[in-house]
Amino acid sequence: MTEFHLTDDFTPKGSQPEAIGKLSAGLARSEQFQTLLGVTGSGKTFTIANVIEEAQRPTLVIAHNKTLAAQLYNEFRDFFPENRVEYFVSYYDYYQPESYIPKRDMYIEKDAQINPKIEQMRLAATASLLSRRDVIVVASVSCIYGLGNPEHFYNMGFEVKVRDRLRRDDLLRRLVDILFERNDVELAPGRFRVKGDTVDIVPGYFNNIIRIELFGDEVDRISEVDRVTGQRLEQMEYFYVYPARHFVIPEQEKMRAVASIRTELDAWLPNLGMLEAHRLEQRTLYDLEMIEETGSCKGIENYSRHFDGRAAGEKPYCLLDYFPKDFLMVIDESHQTLPQLRAMYHGDYSRKKSLVEYGFRLPSAFDNRPLKFDEFQRYMQSVIFVSATPGEYELERSKVAEQIIRPTGLVDPAVEIRPIEGQIRDVIGEIRSTIERGDRILLTTLTKRLAEELSEHLAAQGIKTRYLHSEIDTLERTEIIRQLRLGRYDVLVGINLLREGLDIPEVGFIGILDADKEGFLRDARSLIQIIGRAARNVNSRVVLYADTVTDSIRRAMAETERRRAIQLAYNRKHKITPQTIKKPIREKVVEITDVKHIPKREIPNLLIELEAEMREAAERLDFERAIAVRETIKKLREHGVPALPE
Structure with missing residues (x-):
């Protein structure tokens, strides 16, 4: 079993050694709550990393916004390069929830744009948790929102071993059952292609190709292949294929769920007026037909209670259910994160109330929701709150380890x-x-x-x-x-x-x-x-x-x-002389496509630079870069500067 191994040139200094010792001793005594009161810049993340290495337990780090989560994710990746550090945040770049405004008789359909990269990272997080223990997941508060049943996610996956008896058609059928799509032209996460007895798979949580080569009805070779160059990177004896999406349902469960939805519909319709009842019946029957024919429908998450086999009001599955029982929970900036965790359920319920009352959704839609705070508390068996300004909840329940002295000797400004x-x-x-x-x-x-x-x-x-x-x-x-x-x-x-x-x-x-x-x-x-x-x-x-x-x-x-x-x-x-923190600046990981953060007065000079970059990219035949820059130029002109004359 792989263990957590902290790889870093630093040694604990200032208040860090005392805080690490106190928190680690608390975990050894099975204390439920502890608080790390650390001033800004005192190396709280490094302290927590040392505690994780000492505890050797899978860890969930919850942050209250995506920016902070991304920063923590990068820091923990640097501390634990030999272990799995995953990132789990909401995968919506744009999200307009379904809602109904009775006063204006206005129905607003759900509209969302999913970020495929973040969706891939979410799948990687759950796949790692189900396959190993040396896992740190850095998540936003969206981790308490409904997710697919972990038993379905694991059990519907399958292992492929060299020398296994496996017919090609059976392999393809199993891939389709767990929501992989066949595309022989363009491979992407969640797709596969077939060339004779060779099947190339790109798991939803993986960047490269997994190539399964068959000889007759036997697995002859399994390899990891670079998706860009086609170069064979590693020979494997086996590979576990997890589903391409979190919401996967066995066929028998799907038919049971369809029957359960029909039963709920028949029971609820008499509670509605004639117009509302007609609206709900039409919508639900259409959804059921889509589920029976294609296995899915728009807004299928609103029926999640039926697919999971949960009772009305029972908590949904979420990321926390993918962790083993002994996991360590770290709530970063707890004075901000805890209030958000408390508020999520009530906001979701108030929006859905109108949808249910006016015949847009069945009452089971209420059960596609985030955890209530009392439900979340049941997972809080071993928690470290981290904050420079902890709130009353943390201070009343936990012992505090102060981290006031910075390793660099820096003092508060x-x-x-x-x-x-x-x-x-x-x-x-x-x-x-x-x-x-x-x-x-x-x-x-x-x-x-x-x-x-x-x-x-x-x-x-x-x-x-x-x-x-x-x-x-x-x-x-x-x-x-x-x-x-x-x-x-x-x-x-x-x-x-x-x-x-x-x-x-x-x-x-x-x-x-x-x-x-x-x-x-x-x-x-x-x-x-x-x-x-x-x-x-x-x-x-x-x-x-x-x-x-x-x-x-x-x-x-x-x-x-x-x-x-x-x-x-x-x-x-x-006799310490304070020193400014030296922190390396990462390579660029994403291209900025939004231009609303740029003042309009700076756009003319920026346009000159970008036009020069576009021409240079075109001259070196890097047309993809040239097109990307051209699109940025177009957005900048729309944002505040008229097109330049030809």
């Missing part, structure tokens, strides 16, 4: 309060001086509109600026942050996206505009988190623009000063 009047002029002065010394800048505003206007104003002043907002695709956000670190631009403006988990050592100044406006974005915890973004650079400073010292500002500054005092005392005692 100096915080200054300045008046709101003239804040933009003051910010521009700070930006220019910060750029001169080679550092980057984060600015946080209270509203999206102000963030956009500020981005445009800074661009007009000749300052390279970008705006990070919620409409940017998951993977593109990581690339925007990477470009900030590289110095492609100097200022990143946002609302609440510049808080928990963003690790940018190059940031030398943070400006918090309208800091005295009490609320969710300016409470004590939020301010402490924002201030912490500047705790990775020895030259960093934070300015709060406020006319009133609110209770939140007072508490945030008091906590910051408490931590600074502990850190400075430790540095004096051990």
Whole structure:
């Protein structure tokens, strides 16, 4: 059995050794809840990695947003290159849920765009969990949403071994049964092709081809083949083929489910008015016909209770059911993640209530849902909460391991309060001086509109600026942050996206505009988190623009000063000179296709650069790159600049 092996040049320093020892001892004593209260930049992820290596247990790390999850995923991959580190977040690039607005008699059909790369990563996560123990899954809160039955997912898969008796037609039939599609022209995850006695499969969770070569009715050879070059990479004795999708149902279960749906329909129709009953009957009978003929239908997840054989109200299967019972749960930025986990069920229920009452869905649609919080708590058998500002839930239930001293000797940044009047002029002065010394800048505003206007104003002043907002695709956000670190631009403006988990050592100044406006974005915890973004650079400073010292500002500054005092005392005692964190910048993993984060005033210069890049790509016959750049140019012109004259 493969064990977790932490591969890193660093050794625990500062508060890390004490925190690692305390948390590991707690796990050994089977303590249910523990909290790692670690200041920003103290290496909380490295501490957790050491605890995982000590515990040797499959681990689920839950983050409250996709950007943070992506960052944690990359960090754990670096720590555990010999083990399986997986990524599990919502696979929708765009998602408009099905809903009905009674006051306007408006039905809104579900519309979604699935990211195939993320869907592949989700399948890889579940396949890894069912086949080995050295697995870390970094997930967003979507991990508590309904997923296919893990028993069906595993049992409908099948193992292929060299020298097995296996007819080619039987192999093809089994692939189709677990939702693989035949395509002899273009292979992609979830597809297979056939050439004589050779069957090429690309599992939904795999990048390369698995080639199964038959000799008569016997498996002669199994190989991994590079999907691009066709080169044989590895010879295998066996390979387990998991289904191409999570929702797979054995044939006998499908027929039982169809009968169960008909029974529910007959029982529910008398509860509706004539119009609603007619609408529901037509829709459901059409869905049943599609399921019987094709095995699926649009919105099939709304019937998941029937396919799973669950009783009404019984919790759905989710990612957590794929873990063994002794798994370790790490809830990162728990003060944000736990409230989201609590809220997900109620939001889903309120939307579906109108759909059921007005005859668009059967009541069983309620059971296609995220876990209720009390259901989620049943999985919380061995939990480590991680936060610089843990909430009451964590503090009341767990023992706390503090991690205040950073390995680099860095102390929390100096915080200054300045008046709101003239804040933009003051910010521009700070930006220019910060750029001169080679550092980057984060600015946080209270509203999206102000963030956009500020981005445009800074661009007009000749300052390279970008705006990070919620409409940017998951993977593109990581690339925007990477470009900030590289110095492609100097200022990143946002609302609440510049808080928990963003690790940018190059940031030398943070400006918090309208800091005295009490609320969710300016409470004590939020301010402490924002201030912490500047705790990775020895030259960093934070300015709060406020006319009133609110209770939140007072508490945030008091906590910051408490931590600074502990850190400075430790540095004096051990004669430590603080050093800015050195963190490698990853290679580009995704092309940015969204252009809404670019101020309109910067587009003309950017167009000149892109047109030159497009021509250069075309000259070296890299037409795919040239087309991609051309599409970006097209979007930029639509965003704010008219087409250039021919």
